[in-house]
Amino acid sequence: AMVCHAGQECLEGRKAYRRPDGGVQLFRRDKTGGRMAATHERLGIPPIPVEDLVEAVKTLVSVDKDWVPSAPDTSLYIRPCTIATEPHLGVKASGNYLFFIICSPSGAYYESGLDPVKIYVEDELTRAAPGGMGGVKCGGNYAASLYGQMKAQDLGYSQVLWLDGAERKYVEEVGAMNCFFIVDGKVLTAPTAPGTVLPGITRMSCMALLRDWGYVVQEEPILLDDLLAAAQSGRLPEVLGPGTAAVVSPVGTLRCKATPTPVG
Numbered sequence: 522a523m524v525c526h527a528g529q530e531c532l533e534g535r536k537a538y539r540r541p542d543g544g545v546q547l548f549r550r551d552k553t554g555g556r557m558a559a560t561h562e563r564l565g566i567p568p569i570p571v572e573d574l575v576e577a578v579k580t581l582v583s584v585d586k587d588w589v590p591s592a593p594d595t596s597l598y599i600r601p602c603t604i605a606t607e608p609h610l611g612v613k614a615s616g617n618y619l620f621f622i623i624c625s626p627s628g629a630y631y632e633s634g635l636d637p638v639k640i641y642v643e644d645e646l647t648r649a650a651p652g653g654m655g656g657v658k659c660g661g662n663y664a665a666s667l668y669g670q671m672k673a674q675d676l677g678y679s680q681v682l683w684l685d686g687a688e689r690k691y692v693e694e695v696g697a698m699n700c701f702f703i704v705d706g707k708v709l710t711a712p713t714a715p716g717t718v719l720p721g722i723t724r725m726s727c728m729a730l731l732r733d734w735g736y737v738v739q740e741e742p743i744l745l746d747d748l749l750a751a752a753q754s755g756r757l758p759e760v761l762g763p764g765t766a767a768v769v770s771p772v773g774t775l776r777c778k779a780t781p782t783p784v785g
């Protein structure tokens with residue numbers, strides 16, 4: 522299958538939650554299809570009608586609704602996926618694809634549950650460059666991040682915070698979640714515009730909620746040095762990682778150039 526050679530593969534990650542009244546709620550069902558459609562386009566995969574994708578997810582969840590758990594912090598994780606299946610070795614877009622959805626009951630993403638996570642700021646390797654694929658959800662982005670993730674884990678950190686691919690001066694996002702920094706009472710997050718940060722649906726929902734609650738939320742390039750200075754002078758009370766899998770994970774420590782910097 523061509524997916525094994527040219528790597529045409531993409532995915533989504535959504536969740537369905539058990540409501541207190543026993544019903545099942547899909548988180549941001551309205552946003553499920555649009556991003557996967559954009560990912561298909563970037564990877565040269567034929568378009569998938571957004572309505573079909575949403576309908577497929579709804580149908581699977583309704584068939585498997587008994588698998589949606591009800592304990593606190595649990596959900597049914599839903600993973601739509603497309604892979605190139607033409608049997609061919611050359612470098613070209615595949616002629617055939619398989620679209621499938623898998624789902625599984627899931628608990629908290631990090632072993633530590635909602636305890637603050639420790640994050641390693643990677644200043645050598647990068648995962649995305651302007652014009653590349655960082656803005657879409659595909660396995661290739663994870664492949665680019667795994668070695669950094671292993672380095673971080675060896676040092677006792679659970680995730681990597683990636684810097685921009687051009688200058689390694691600006692913070693972008695964490696492996697599978699976006700990143701919010703609260704500095705001087707404002708919520709800062711990296712812009713998705715150059716295509717190096719995934720437009721997270723949890724990110725978008727949190728930005729809307731925060732603005733509703735009266736917070737100033739700014740999408741702007743964030744200099745790592747400014748963040749470290751803010752942390753050192755006590756002006757970085759919180760760092761948060763929003764993502765479907767991670768929910769909203771608090772960050773307790775940022776390790777940069779061998780120095781752990783506590784948040785808060």
Ligand SMILES: *Cc1c(COP(=O)(O)O)cnc(C)c1O
Nearest residue numbers: 697698699719721722723764765
């Ligand atoms: C999936 C993912 C996120 C989070 O996006 P959500 O839509 O909120 O789940 C953030 N960054 C990367 C690289 C991701 O793959």
